[in-house]
Amino acid sequence: MSDISQSAIANLEKAGLGDILYKPEQKPYEERIASYWSLTAQLKPWAIIQPRTTKEVSKTLETLVNTTDCNFAIRSGGHMAWAGSNNIEAGITIDLGLMTTTTYNPETKIASIQPGSRWADVYTELEKHGVMVAGGREGLVGVGGLLTGGGKTFYTCRYGFACDQVINYEVVLADGSVVEANRETNPDLFLVLKGGSNNFGIVTRFDMTTFNARNIWDGNITFPKSATDTLVEAFVDFTKNLALNPDDHILAMWTILSQTKDHFITMVLTNLDGVENSKSLQKFLTAPGGQGNMTTTTVAKKLVDFLVPSGKHDTWFTLTFKLDARIIKKAAEVFESLASELKRQIPDGNFYISMVLQPLPTSFSRHSVARGGNMFGIERLQDDCVLLVAAVEVETPEISSQVGFPALKAAIAEIKSYARSLNSDIEFLYLNYCDGSQNPFSTYGKENIKKMKEAAAKYDPTGVFQTRVPGGFKISKV
Numbered sequence: 376m377s378d379i380s381q382s383a384i385a386n387l388e389k390a391g392l393g394d395i396l397y398k399p400e401q402k403p404y405e406e407r408i409a410s411y412w413s414l415t416a417q418l419k420p421w422a423i424i425q426p427r428t429t430k431e432v433s434k435t436l437e438t439l440v441n442t443t444d445c446n447f448a449i450r451s452g453g454h455m456a457w458a459g460s461n462n463i464e465a466g467i468t469i470d471l472g473l474m475t476t477t478t479y480n481p482e483t484k485i486a487s488i489q490p491g492s493r494w495a496d497v498y499t500e501l502e503k504h505g506v507m508v509a510g511g512r513e514g515l516v517g518v519g520g521l522l523t524g525g526g527k528t529f530y531t532c533r534y535g536f537a538c539d540q541v542i543n544y545e546v547v548l549a550d551g552s553v554v555e556a557n558r559e560t561n562p563d564l565f566l567v568l569k570g571g572s573n574n575f576g577i578v579t580r581f582d583m584t585t586f587n588a589r590n591i592w593d594g595n596i597t598f599p600k601s602a603t604d605t606l607v608e609a610f611v612d613f614t615k616n617l618a619l620n621p622d623d624h625i626l627a628m629w630t631i632l633s634q635t636k637d638h639f640i641t642m643v644l645t646n647l648d649g650v651e652n653s654k655s656l657q658k659f660l661t662a663p664g665g666q667g668n669m670t671t672t673t674v675a676k677k678l679v680d681f682l683v684p685s686g687k688h689d690t691w692f693t694l695t696f697k698l699d700a701r702i703i704k705k706a707a708e709v710f711e712s713l714a715s716e717l718k719r720q721i722p723d724g725n726f727y728i729s730m731v732l733q734p735l736p737t738s739f740s741r742h743s744v745a746r747g748g749n750m751f752g753i754e755r756l757q758d759d760c761v762l763l764v765a766a767v768e769v770e771t772p773e774i775s776s777q778v779g780f781p782a783l784k785a786a787i788a789e790i791k792s793y794a795r796s797l798n799s800d801i802e803f804l805y806l807n808y809c810d811g812s813q814n815p816f817s818t819y820g821k822e823n824i825k826k827m828k829e830a831a832a833k834y835d836p837t838g839v840f841q842t843r844v845p846g847g848f849k850i851s852k853v
Contacts, residue, residue: 380421383445383467390438397423407470413456413689420468427473429553429579435469437551440839448846449573451490452517456689457811459846479504488581490519498675506585509534514678522581524807525570529645532621535742538569538749545580549839567830570750572806573847575834590649593677594669598640602664606640607703609658614698614759618738620655622647627732631714633725687768688775692787693808697799698759705793713786720778727768735760752820753803760801764808816853824853
């Protein structure tokens with residue numbers, strides 16, 4: 376081990392944190408590495424430290440900052456796939472996975488949620504009190520990363536993004552001090568944490584507004600690729616009318632499995648009020664060739680089973696374009712070509728690719744503005760849009776870097792180029808879907824970039840989160 380690593384570990388032990396410090400070869404260390412969703416993110420740090428309280432986060436941060444040249448990473452759920460986003464090789468990983476408490480105050484109707492919680496557990500706890508928050512849509516996604524990155528939710532059509540529901544943050548700054556950030560106290564920090572990711576401090580508690588929990592009507596219906604045109608038209612119509620009928624949520628998912636060579640489209644359909652066969656979902660429900668089932672359930676129960684496949688080496692890319700059936704159909708064609716290219720380059724290997732389309736109408740930004748705004752800057756968008764995220768999952772890191780990454784990057788570039796040819800390319804990248812080579816902050820608008828840079832300079836004057844936390848997206852690099 377290097378002198379820096381030995382100093383960091385010794386200093387953490389001197390600070391009384393030895394019982395939550397895991398070193399290589401120790402079972403807890405190996406278990407925490409294995410618990411990352413993607414193999415791509417399973418780096419091997421010098422050690423992992425798992426604070427249990429805000430005080431221990433403060434002491435950990437203060438100790439690492441005072442250890443010269445020691446870099447570190449911050450992990451909540453560890454669901455972001457690209458290497459280094461939430462883990463580190465030459466440094467210490469601060470793993471918030473023991474900070475998982477969710478509490479509800481019936482008088483204020485506020486839920487207080489720690490960053491290491493997973494959304495399935497958060498919803499399960501809150502449903503006991505008959506309430507719900509607008510949070511993540513996959514059971515194993517962590518609270519901290521989703522909320523500081525923005526947070527697309529089942530309820531964005533009604534309330535805006537997940538970060539728009541946060542009314543207060545408890546934050547540990549680089550000097551170890553603990554501050555609150557809300558509309559009255561540190562309001563500049565409060566605003567930039569809504570989409571500004573890990574550039575300002577470590578959030579140890581999110582206080583979120585709640586609403587009454589209701590049953591949902593939910594399910595997956597799978598179609599053959601021959602249904603593409605019908606589903607695209609239904610998707611465009613649904614998005615155009617979502618502001619008038621904010622009762623339903625959809626995901627349009629194109630998927631190909633190399634083992635079975637199946638190419639299918641899955642519509643994940645949800646009515647937020649538990650209404651069966653709701654009017655705005657009719658074009659999907661009656662589209663020919665569909666197979667699947669819909670059922671009445673709760674968000675918590677849905678997320679116990681709704682898990683994105685894991686245990687592979689992953690590449691994700693995202694882009695945004697204006698709502699246009701021609702671009703969606705082009706994206707489907709490019710997706711088909713991507714599958715052919717991967718089959719050619721990985722003839723005997725397994726891979727899984729998916730492309731998910733989601734509505735991004737102008738009403739979403741209006742909800743955000745009504746709640747004080749966030750860092751996305753999408754209130755600048757004059758048109759309804761589509762948010763696309765595509766993923767390639769393969770068996771080895773070599774195939775991922777040499778085949779999966781370049782093939783998916785080229786496919787995304789082709790879709791973007793086509794959208795640009797129709798004057799429908801949108802310069803907005805949703806951070807939580809980005810690859811590490813993308814630059815979401817550069818798409819947030821000059822004013823928001825300025826706010827984030829000013830807040831980083833004010834609350835982290837020595838630049839700890841810009842230089843000593845190399846993972847994630849850095850506002851200093853914009």
